[in-house]
Structure formats: C-alpha cells, structure tokens
Amino acid sequence: MSAQVLQTTDLGRHAARWDALVTASPLPSPFLRSWWLGSLDPKREPRFVLVLDGERLLGGLALQCRRVLGVEVLTVLGGGRLCPDHLDLVADPAREDDVVAALRSWFQGSARVLDLDGLREDALALDAFEGAVVTTTDITRCEPLSSDPAEYHAARSTSFTRKGRKARRRLECAGVEFRRTPPGEVESAFDAFEELHAVRDDRLPLLRHRDEIRRFVLAGVTAGEVRVHEAIRDDQRVAILIGFVTGDRWMTYQLARSLDHEMRDVGTVLRLSAVDDACLTGLTELDLLRGDEPYKRSFTTVSRRLLRVRAAHGLGGRALLTAARCVEAARHSLGIVRQQWLARTRRSRG
Structure with missing residues (x-):
C-alpha cells in the first residue's frame, strides 16, 4: 500500500x-x-x-x-x-x-x-x-523507580541521603509543606513560578516564553500529563517544580525557588518529594531531561545521549x-x- x-x-x-x-x-x-x-x-x-x-x-x-x-x-x-x-x-x-x-x-x-x-x-x-x-x-540523566520510595533513597549516596533528610527536617520545622499542586490551583502556582524566576537574571530568557509555558502547563494538566509540585510556607509558595508524566515516566522540567538563605536546599527536597510521589503512583523511571549539571548525578546513575x-x-x-x-x-x-x-x-x- x-x-x-x-x-x-x-x-x-x-x-x-x-x-x-x-x-x-x-x-x-x-x-x-x-x-x-x-x-x-x-x-x-x-x-x-x-x-x-x-x-x-x-x-x-x-x-x-x-x-x-x-x-x-x-x-x-x-x-x-x-x-x-x-x-x-x-x-x-x-x-x-x-x-x-x-x-x-x-x-x-x-x-x-x-x-x-x-x-x-x-x-x-x-x-x-x-x-x-x-x-x-x-x-539526559535518568534512574529506574520502584513502588517503594525507600528503594530509591537507599540507592543514593550516604552523604546525599543524610543531607536531604536533614534539610527536610529543618525546612518542615520552619513551617514548609511539600505537596503536589491540586489541578485547580495550578494557574496560581504558575504565577508564583514566574515571580520566583523573575528575580534571577539567568532565568529571564526562559521567561520570554512564559505564555507558551503557561499554555502547555495548563493543557498538560488537563491531559493528565503535567504535574506541578510545590513547597509552601505561610501560604506563600517558595518553590515550584513542573514535570511531565508520559507513559510511566516522571520527567522534571523546570524548578523555580526562593533565594532566601533560610530556604536553602528547598529545591533538592522538593525534587525528592516529587520522586516519592512518582514511586507511590506507579511510575517506573525518573528522567531529569536535558543537561549534565552536577546535581543530577546525586539523583541518578544512568545517562542517555x-x-x-x-x-x-x-x-x-x-x-x-x-x-x-x-x-x-x-x-x-x-x-x-x-x-x-x-x-x-x-x-x-x-
């Protein structure tokens, strides 16, 4: 034919x-x-x-x-x-x-x-x-996931795991809550994403595409293929993580975070919280997408060209x-x- x-x-x-x-x-x-x-x-x-x-x-x-x-x-x-x-x-x-x-x-x-x-x-x-x-x-950097988040954490280095646990305890004691954003709150979460990025000169080129990003985030949430995770303190969002769920893979795309010293490591803890959620919802791979930034090696052991x-x-x-x-x-x-x-x-x- x-x-x-x-x-x-x-x-x-x-x-x-x-x-x-x-x-x-x-x-x-x-x-x-x-x-x-x-x-x-x-x-x-x-x-x-x-x-x-x-x-x-x-x-x-x-x-x-x-x-x-x-x-x-x-x-x-x-x-x-x-x-x-x-x-x-x-x-x-x-x-x-x-x-x-x-x-x-x-x-x-x-x-x-x-x-x-x-x-x-x-x-x-x-x-x-x-x-x-x-x-x-x-x-791209990636890592297999199982249904038990403890298995993922056990495969990380001792120093990384210890640092992550310590940072989470400190941030939670300071009143920070980590959660997946409900679909009805995604648009306001994206407003916070823009605000957190706007104070960083290195993020301004990305923000020139804010309208496109907002559209695909909202469309992806409706399709069930975009998840937004957030860290909140006193009703203020101090970190926003945007990621994709395609098939059975969790792919982190963009993270915006507060630069306040008290909120140091909030991005790391939010990423780890999102991985826990991915495990518990049946996803089988973490993919940090394009780039070989040093921090990604703490989260993953596998790479693809x-x-x-x-x-x-x-x-x-x-x-x-x-x-x-x-x-x-x-x-x-x-x-x-x-x-x-x-x-x-x-x-x-x-």
Whole structure:
C-alpha cells in the first residue's frame, strides 16, 4: 500500500492518532504530544509533515520553518530555549519503513536544510535523511523507580541521603509543606513560578516564553500529563517544580525557588518529594531531561545521549548548511582562543 505526504500547519483531525503513535514509540516524549505542540506560539511557523495511507495517519514530523535565501530551514517544533528532547519522527510500528521512505522522498523534493536537535539516540530519523551529519549534543540523566520510595533513597549516596533528610527536617520545622499542586490551583502556582524566576537574571530568557509555558502547563494538566509540585510556607509558595508524566515516566522540567538563605536546599527536597510521589503512583523511571549539571548525578546513575541531525538537499540547501557549519567552527575556534587569552591574563596577574 502506498503512502502519501501532507504538509499542514496543525494536526487537526489527526491529533488523537498522532498521540497514539507517540505512546507506541520506544520512549514516548511529552514534547511530541499534541497538547504541547498545540500550545506553542504560531509565530514559530509550525510545519507538520504527515505520512498518510488514505485517511489513516502512519506518522510524520513536527517541525518549524523559516526561509533563508529562498531555502527552507526546518528545525524541531518548539526548539530553542524550551529545550525539547527525546524527539524523533512519529511512526506506526508496523509501517516504520514506509514512513521513513516517504519522509526521505519528501525531503528530496526541494532545496531544504534540516536541523533536528534533541533526538533520542536510537531515533528513526537517523535513517530518513541521506547524508545526514549526526553529533551528540547533550545527555539526559535518568534512574529506574520502584513502588517503594525507600528503594530509591537507599540507592543514593550516604552523604546525599543524610543531607536531604536533614534539610527536610529543618525546612518542615520552619513551617514548609511539600505537596503536589491540586489541578485547580495550578494557574496560581504558575504565577508564583514566574515571580520566583523573575528575580534571577539567568532565568529571564526562559521567561520570554512564559505564555507558551503557561499554555502547555495548563493543557498538560488537563491531559493528565503535567504535574506541578510545590513547597509552601505561610501560604506563600517558595518553590515550584513542573514535570511531565508520559507513559510511566516522571520527567522534571523546570524548578523555580526562593533565594532566601533560610530556604536553602528547598529545591533538592522538593525534587525528592516529587520522586516519592512518582514511586507511590506507579511510575517506573525518573528522567531529569536535558543537561549534565552536577546535581543530577546525586539523583541518578544512568545517562542517555541526545543527538543533533543535520542534512541538506539541493544546491542552495547544501551551500547554506556548509556556510552555517563554517561559521560555527569559526566561533568555536575564537572561543578557544579567548579562553586561552583569559587564562594567560589571569596567570600574569597572579
């Protein structure tokens, strides 16, 4: 049976089938769910490349599109500061070869550059684009969970466990309560999330996307796939943790916390409280998502690679991708030279 490709700006009537195919994938990602994709800013110029057999959706790609010198430049939908990961094309498990072949043929139909960052390491997309350059750009940190939170805590280091227990006792004695936010209070919790982040300069780039984040948090809560956890003292929220539940996995996304000295370690304790809740509600994996920040090693022992796949078709597409890679290489070289100069400067002053 033949497959056809349809390009559209939204999933429309195919949304439910799309979500079912995401669920059927080896590692379901919240960043491929229709509620996430539908919450993003239309200015991202969404492009869904759908593979159909008649009216039946077989799979596809969720992209955003811009034009550079007449060439389509296609990246993952929602990419950038929102940092989606565990991505891939979507495909019916029984028709994966058809989906890959259809997308390969579509890609070769025009001058295009494809730049997909955040793909899981065994992504089907690796087979779909001839001549693609694949690099490892980041990792995710994860850990198996059981129904007993004590098993998770027993697998942590003695010093980390001791510090967490001590911090929890101190914070609870100071009147801090840790809980999962009831759905009806999520919007006010997000207001607190914004306020806690607003005092930190390093969080301002993320807050430029506050409207998108608010929409997908509320949509995800309605879908039963976003949980918000909070730490409260005297009716004031002092920490907010936003995370995803997709399949049987608990994925922590963003944490905002008070910077008051008295509230030190509140973020660590809130994360541990959320892990306890995940265990008790039957989730079987903790995933801290993109990034290898040192604190994540205390919570987890396993890592997965995240890949970036870049490919080009047509003379214009290949020229544009080559130019982009040359610019990146030049910036990298200049960065190294700058670091060496700063190091020599510090030594001469020391």
